[in-house]
Amino acid sequence: MKLTEFVIRQAIVPSLKGGSKEDVIRELVGSLKAAGAVSEEDEDAVVAAILKREELGSTGIGNGVAVPHTKHPSVDKLSATVAVSQTGVDFSSLDGEDVFILFLLVSPPDRPGDHLRGLENISRHLRSQDFCSFLKQARNADEVWDLLQEADSGESGA
Amino acid sequence: MGEGSEPIRRQVTLTVEQGLHLTPISVLVRHAGKFSCRITLTFDGRVADARSVYDLMLLGAPCGSIMTLETDGSDAEAAADHIEKLFLEEFQVPPAAENT
Numbered sequence: 405m406k407l408t409e410f411v412i413r414q415a416i417v418p419s420l421k422g423g424s425k426e427d428v429i430r431e432l433v434g435s436l437k438a439a440g441a442v443s444e445e446d447e448d449a450v451v452a453a454i455l456k457r458e459e460l461g462s463t464g465i466g467n468g469v470a471v472p473h474t475k476h477p478s479v480d481k482l483s484a485t486v487a488v489s490q491t492g493v494d495f496s497s498l499d500g501e502d503v504f505i506l507f508l509l510v511s512p513p514d515r516p517g518d519h520l521r522g523l524e525n526i527s528r529h530l531r532s533q534d535f536c537s538f539l540k541q542a543r544n545a546d547e548v549w550d551l552l553q554e555a556d557s558g559e560s561g562a
Numbered sequence: 563m564g565e566g567s568e569p570i571r572r573q574v575t576l577t578v579e580q581g582l583h584l585t586p587i588s589v590l591v592r593h594a595g596k597f598s599c600r601i602t603l604t605f606d607g608r609v610a611d612a613r614s615v616y617d618l619m620l621l622g623a624p625c626g627s628i629m630t631l632e633t634d635g636s637d638a639e640a641a642a643d644h645i646e647k648l649f650l651e652e653f654q655v656p657p658a659a660e661n662t
Binding site (some may be wrong): 462 | 616
C-alpha cells in the first residue's frame with residue numbers, strides 16, 4: 405500500500421499552526437474534514453477517539469515523528485494526512501523529544517490489515533533521516549506530495 | 563548463562579486481534595528495555611530489534627502470525643520468559659506490572 409494511496413493530498417498540512425498535542429490533532433482532523441474524508445458531524449468524535457488513544461500511550465514513536473490514529477466508521481478506507489511542524493510539538497514521545505512530522509490515520513474498524521500496512525509503510529520511510537529531513541524542508545503541500553510520490557517510487561513491489 | 567551460551571529461541575504466536583500495531587509494540591518496546599540481552603523477533607524473513615518501534619512496525623504482522631523470539635545475553639532466559647508471557651497475555655499489562 406503506497407503512501408499516496410492513503411494520504412489525502414488535499415488534507416496535507418505543510419506548516420502546523422497548533423502548539424499543543426490536542427491543538428495539532430484537531431487541526432489535522434479539521435484538515436481531513438475540509439478535504440471531505442471525514443464528515444463534519446463525525447469530526448468531534450474522531451478527534452475524541454484519537455485523543456483517547458493517546459491516553460493509552462503516546463504515538464510519538466521517536467525520531468521526531470508521531471502517528472496519531474484511530475479506527476472509526478466515518479471512513480470506509482484508510483485515510484491519512486501528513487503534517488509538518490517547524491517549531492516542534494510536545495507529544496510525550498517514547499524518546500522524550502518533540503515531534504516535527506505527523507501522520508494522522510483514520511481507518512475503518514473492520515479492516516485492521518489496512519491500518520497495519522499503513523503503519524508499515526510509514527515506518528519504512530520515516531526511519532530514513534533523509535526522508536524526514538526533506539519533509540521538514542517542504543514549503544507547501546505540493547512539495548510534501550512530491551516527496552511522498554518519490555518515496556513510493558523508490559519501493560520495489562511494496 | 564552469559565558469554566558462550568546459545569541464544570534462546572522460542573516460537574510465539576500473535577493473538578492480538580488487530581495484529582502487531584502500535585499499542586502492543588509500545589508495550590513490547592517498554593518491556594524489552596528492562597533487559598540487557600539482545601532481543602529480536604523474526605517474522606516472514608524479517609528480523610526486528612524488539613527495542614525498536616520502527617523495526618517492529620516494519621514486520622506488519624497480522625493476528626495469527628507465528629514469530630521466532632530470540633534472546634541472547636546474560637538475562638536471555640528471563641527476557642524470553644517475560645516476552646513470551648506478554649504474547650500470551652496479548653500485551654494487556656496491568657499498570658502495577660509496568661514497574662516490575
